[in-house]
Amino acid sequence: MKSVIGGTARDVPERDSAPDTVDLWVITLDRQFQASESRYVDEGERERAARMTGQQRRHFTATRTGARVILARYTQLPPTDLPWRIGPWGKPYLDGHGMPTFNVSHCGSMAAVAVLGTGHRDVGVDLERVTEDGRHQLVVERWFRPAERQAVRHVGLSAAAHEATRLWTRKEACAKVTGERLLDMLHLPVTGSPPVIRTGPSPSAGPDRCVRDVEVQPDWMAAVALTGTDDFQIRVLNGSADDTQDDGRT
Template structure:
């Protein structure tokens, strides 16, 4: 079983990525404030459309993407999926200038990437983010190693809830433990998967930590860095 992962640098991809978006997405992109926010939005939507074009064999702007939540009636905040290919599970994440997408047909996937250099108060984040057992583990680290270990926990938790499609209000991170090969949760919400959620750290570089969650253990992971978004659809 293979999980394929594509990495794109948004700064070099935005101009080409705009040509792959639907008219509604272009309109929304132009309404966004901030160059970085707009660039990330455009590149993220473009890589999703390029993946759909690759799998469905149609032009990128014609790919139908649904964001309906599977846990409630909201039509806009769910895990994205292709309306014509529900068997293809994918997850997208971004940090800094990186946009990353993971996809597979034989497992559910959740992906998260975090830039370790981002500004935050580490001790405060430990108490918000880490379970009791994770805090004990973090206490054995010092300095930059502790920062990297905390971000690794963060990426693993985000990847887990991206796989399940649950939000932070449904899964408080203090109840979720990811310091082992399988995610553990104290009080799972409705629709939590019956199968185990397996965790994999990803070597993406660029000063980031990244994690992949799957419902199949030990997947083969194929990581490709793309010079152009459209190369994904080939």
């Protein structure tokens, strides 16, 4: 069974799709920002956006707006009527029985929204751009496990950058499954070929997680994690921010 399935942003997901298929919406935030998009975000998000710089603020608001429009397709609710809530660690979720689980990540001009339509497992996603400035390698050397540090040593700069980014996105996706702080999750072992299974050594370590990689575009990497140890598929849906605007179908 293939782990990554192709798709387009015009696909309308079905609520009764395979239980373990995650839809990964990849949004390019490259068009001119429209002020009307902010009508979907709540007061807390507006306050958070107000503390950001101009472009960062526009990308944050467009990402949260796009997530709501995407989720409206699964719930058949208008974006303004979604039961959008914020968890203890700041992770957004939809409140209510039968609601899809989702997670959002954005980096620069790109955003990712991971949705599990059945909602029976929690989901986390991280999206990062692969750069050769050594940023991720330094984090790996300082904070990651010995086997992970070894994986980025003694290889070329490009290979080291890709592997360090892969490890980083896996850990962050695992942390975002439950909304925990990334600092508390840096000890997680995430090396190996996917699906990588992280089994907690004790109940206090949190739920088991299964994580997979996705190269969404050249030099852009993402990881998706779910609670539990069962494997899952990822359906990638690509599109621009225009494709996630409210088109009257919800």
